[in-house]
Amino acid sequence: MTQADVIVIGAGAAGLMCASTAAQRGRRVLLLEGAEKVGKKILISGGGRCNFTNIQAGPDNYISANPHFCKSAFQRYTAWDFIDLIERHEIAYHEKTLGQLFCDDRSRLVVDLLLDECRQGGVEIRTGCQIQSVTKQDQFELSDATASYSASSLMIASGGLSIPKMGASSFGHDIARQFGLGIVPCRPGLVPLTFTAADLERYDGLSGVSTPVRLRCGKQSFREAMLFTHKGLSGPAILQISSYWQPGESITIDLLPDLELVSEVATWRRPRPAAELKTMLATHLPARLVQRLLELHLPSKPIRQLNERDIQLLTRLFHEWEVKPGGTEGYRKAEVTIGGVESAELSSKTFESSKVPGLYFIGEVVDVTGWLGGYNFQWAWSSGHCAGLFV
Numbered sequence: 001m002t003q004a005d006v007i008v009i010g011a012g013a014a015g016l017m018c019a020s021t022a023a024q025r026g027r028r029v030l031l032l033e034g035a036e037k038v039g040k041k042i043l044i045s046g047g048g049r050c051n052f053t054n055i056q057a058g059p060d061n062y063i064s065a066n067p068h069f070c071k072s073a074f075q076r077y078t079a080w081d082f083i084d085l086i087e088r089h090e091i092a093y094h095e096k097t098l099g100q101l102f103c104d105d106r107s108r109l110v111v112d113l114l115l116d117e118c119r120q121g122g123v124e125i126r127t128g129c130q131i132q133s134v135t136k137q138d139q140f141e142l143s144d145a146t147a148s149y150s151a152s153s154l155m156i157a158s159g160g161l162s163i164p165k166m167g168a169s170s171f172g173h174d175i176a177r178q179f180g181l182g183i184v185p186c187r188p189g190l191v192p193l194t195f196t197a198a199d200l201e202r203y204d205g206l207s208g209v210s211t212p213v214r215l216r217c218g219k220q221s222f223r224e225a226m227l228f229t230h231k232g233l234s235g236p237a238i239l240q241i242s243s244y245w246q247p248g249e250s251i252t253i254d255l256l257p258d259l260e261l262v263s264e265v266a267t268w269r270r271p272r273p274a275a276e277l278k279t280m281l282a283t284h285l286p287a288r289l290v291q292r293l294l295e296l297h298l299p300s301k302p303i304r305q306l307n308e309r310d311i312q313l314l315t316r317l318f319h320e321w322e323v324k325p326g327g328t329e330g331y332r333k334a335e336v337t338i339g340g341v342e343s344a345e346l347s348s349k350t351f352e353s354s355k356v357p358g359l360y361f362i363g364e365v366v367d368v369t370g371w372l373g374g375y376n377f378q379w380a381w382s383s384g385h386c387a388g389l390f391v
């Protein structure tokens with residue numbers, strides 16, 4: 001039986017951050033990882049350049065049944081605290097867009113930074129240790145296929161359900177249930193949306209077409225790029241709204257967010273009355289998309305022939321295009337899991353369970369999910385650091 005003060009399960013972003021913080025306070029920390037290497041999601045993140053934080057990160061960029069829960073951690077460990085750590089490790093970075101910070105070089109540097117911090121604290125890291133059972137007597141006792149471990153504090157940093165082929169599982173949620181904690185129902189977030197069978201046929205051949213849009217679902221809206229895929233819609237705008245979309249709801253898409261179509265028609269009518277509608281639209285949108293939408297709804301004609309009804313139809317079609325997705329591409333493609341361990345069961349200061357002293361949950365396993373753009377790593381850093389100060 002290997003003994004430690006603190007056992008952290010999961011050497012992802014949250015687990016590595018928490019382990020190094022606790023160990024640098026003098027705690028004897030054992031970090032157990034099921035995979036053969038640590039930080040696998042960090043390595044593949046941000047297209048290999050790790051979008052490690054967002055300078056605009058704040059509670060409004062997160063989805064949770066209890067929107068206040070994350071506030072304390074974000075106040076105590078901000079994006080600037082992590083940037084400071086990045087700078088101390090001399091990792092070059094840049095802002096890509098919308099406050100998103102990426103490494104200039106490889107994501108590997110962020111994993112190396114975290115490993116270095118763990119080394120400084122003397123964290124013992126063991127990989128290939130897939131924990132199968134947890135019990136609590138005086139201490140927590142854990143076992144994997146070959147060994148047993150015990151500690152008075154147990155930190156669950158085992159992540160969510162997204163990307164099962166990378167080892168994601170319901171382990172953390174199962175442990176929470178075992179100890180009587182609630183789970184907010186889970187669903188895939190930051191995930192491509194699929195068309196219904198009818199829309200798949202309607203929009204067949206548009207795969208690869210991309211355009212900036214403003215889209216909304218309920219009260220939430222985003223303005224970013226959208227991409228047609230061979231299954232439906234993706235791109236940053238769709239990934240963002242997917243976290244707010246519920247089955248059966250429609251998404252309203254403004255395909256011309258920088259243009260007032262009515263005035264554009266008026267502008268063209270005078271000097272170029274014989275110009276085709278599709279020509280005018282194709283100066284602002286991909287020609288393939290224009291052609292398909294017009295084929296489906298309003299045959300192209302010279303601008304001078306457009307009547308009031310046509311203009312109303314065009315406005316609806318291009319400024320308020322309504323799509324009712326058939327579903328999502330699921331956890332296989334989702335960047336995050338929405339839902340998870342109920343935050344009402346945890347201290348927002350220490351992340352310890354109120355029901356089970358010594359049991360903590362951090363990172364994606366908790367019901368706090370960020371937008372696309374570095375927000376999810378910031379949650380992992382903030383929750384991991386704050387829990388590491390108390391465990």
Ligand SMILES: Cc1cc2nc3c(=O)[nH]c(=O)nc-3n(C[C@H](O)[C@H](O)[C@H](O)COP(=O)(O)OP(=O)(O)OC[C@H]3O[C@@H](n4cnc5c(N)ncnc54)[C@H](O)[C@@H]3O)c2cc1C
Pocket residue numbers: 009010011012013014015032033034035038039040041042044045046047050051052053129130131132157158159160162163166167168169171172334335336362363364365373374375376377378380
């Ligand atoms: C393709 C992709 C790209 C992404 N890009 C970004 C990005 O650029 N910026 C951003 O902010 N977010 C990004 N995310 C989201 C981000 O990766 C996650 O929110 C973040 O990794 C969550 O950190 P975590 O430590 O809570 O969980 P994870 O990183 O999932 O780590 C959990 C760890 O626990 C281990 N584990 C699970 N069960 C057990 C067990 N029973 N025993 C032992 N170990 C176990 C797992 O193997 C894993 O290593 C991306 C996600 C994906 C899928």
